[in-house]
Amino acid sequence: MKVLLTGATGYIGSAVTDHLAAAGHQVVALTRGAEQQSRRAWHGRLVGDTADPASLAGAVTPDIEAVVHLAPPSGDVDVDIAVIEALAAPLRGTGRPFVYTSGVWVLGATGEAQEVGEETPTDPIDIVGYRPLIEQRVLAEAAERVRAVVVRPGIVYGRGGGIPALLVDRARRQGAPEYYGEEGVRWPTVHVDDLAELFVAALERAEAGTVWHGVGESAVPVRDVARAAGRAAGVLAAPHVVTVERAAEVFGPLFADALALDQSVSGAAVRRVLGWQPSRPGVVTELASGSYRPVEVFGAPEGPETDAEVAAVRRVVAEVEHAQQNELVDRFLSVFRRQDPVWTTGHGKRLSGFEEIETFTRKVLPGAMAESTAVYDVERVLFLRPDVAAVNVRQQPVRHDGTRIADRPEGRPFYILVKEDGAWRIGAAQNTVAVD
Known part of the structure; x- marks a missing residue:
């Protein structure tokens, strides 16, 4: 019409x-x-x-x-x-x-x-x-x-x-x-x-x-x-x-x-x-993880297709946050690809392969959020290829009411996300504590 x-x-x-x-x-x-x-x-x-x-x-x-x-x-x-x-x-x-x-x-x-x-x-x-x-x-x-x-x-x-x-x-x-x-x-x-x-x-x-x-x-x-x-x-x-x-x-x-x-x-x-x-x-x-928070994007043309991919990347990071905050082991593990993922934790522990990541997560995640938790915000996305993205994340420690814990340092997670069968998953992760 x-x-x-x-x-x-x-x-x-x-x-x-x-x-x-x-x-x-x-x-x-x-x-x-x-x-x-x-x-x-x-x-x-x-x-x-x-x-x-x-x-x-x-x-x-x-x-x-x-x-x-x-x-x-x-x-x-x-x-x-x-x-x-x-x-x-x-x-x-x-x-x-x-x-x-x-x-x-x-x-x-x-x-x-x-x-x-x-x-x-x-x-x-x-x-x-x-x-x-x-x-x-x-x-x-x-x-x-x-x-x-x-x-x-x-x-x-x-x-x-x-x-x-x-x-x-x-x-x-x-x-x-x-x-x-x-x-x-x-x-x-x-x-x-x-x-x-x-x-x-x-x-x-x-x-x-x-x-x-x-x-x-x-x-x-x-x-x-x-x-x-x-x-x-x-x-x-x-x-x-x-x-x-x-x-x-x-x-x-x-x-x-x-x-x-x-x-x-x-x-x-x-x-x-x-x-x-x-x-x-x-x-x-x-509001928390979408269009109201600007993200720097590199390696991809402006347009709705890139916007959709960035939104999908943000959803992966939001899933990390949700799973961490609620101590949901299986949901946290679901963000990793099954084939040979690697992860260096915030305490410097290096994990290779899904089985190591699963064993570590099932041991440490339950009870880890008893005193406090964290929020995760995507700040930069670099598309190395249409199906591979490098993602800078800001991790801030918060109380359970969402207020910032001022005397705790931030984290700077870095993820390599891989798109397989239409879904983005973490292939590699590095958690780094920010030190003044």
């Missing part, structure tokens, strides 16, 4: 562009200016502004087969209704899709209810006060033979952006991670690339008049998100809660209330009906 996409230059819009193009659709971007946009997978571009409904006249030409409206609301209900009218009217009588982007904040606080679904009545917080009205205006187009669909994303993360990036920045600036409201606040979340795949599914398969929750994880404790944001910022400290009143001084009262909103929202319906399968790492994992 040829798809008119508003908000195409934005955080979510960039991901949706990529996934629409990958699915074979032609993206016509609606942008406010005619400046060049490099490396965009756009088929074409139109100039218009969703803050000025009159500028949208003629945007939906007869060859436009679908509209995905991602641009944020203007803050003026009459303007936003006029935008819906301008974009939807040319589709009437055609059965063509019109997909509108709302958000789970229209549900308000979910209280004791767990994983509320699309049938739950709206109770919007002030920052999205009139959004339910716009949703209903969109869904009413189904009676005019427009395949009108509403998507409500959760808190979007991934690609180093979204609200979690704000938490990373705040942790870096304040020297400690923070979150807002009360101790038990939870956020429904979704990775931006999973969400983009949902927009493709909604465009292709959703029935007229339907609403879908774009939620990968239904209720992530924001304290955990804040801790991971601190780690992404290089701040290994316990997160602290900031009252809504104090947060309002920084973000304004409307956004502060949104950050403090406690929700548990289900994304089960869209999985069941549209076959959407979110597959990216959860928000805590993504």
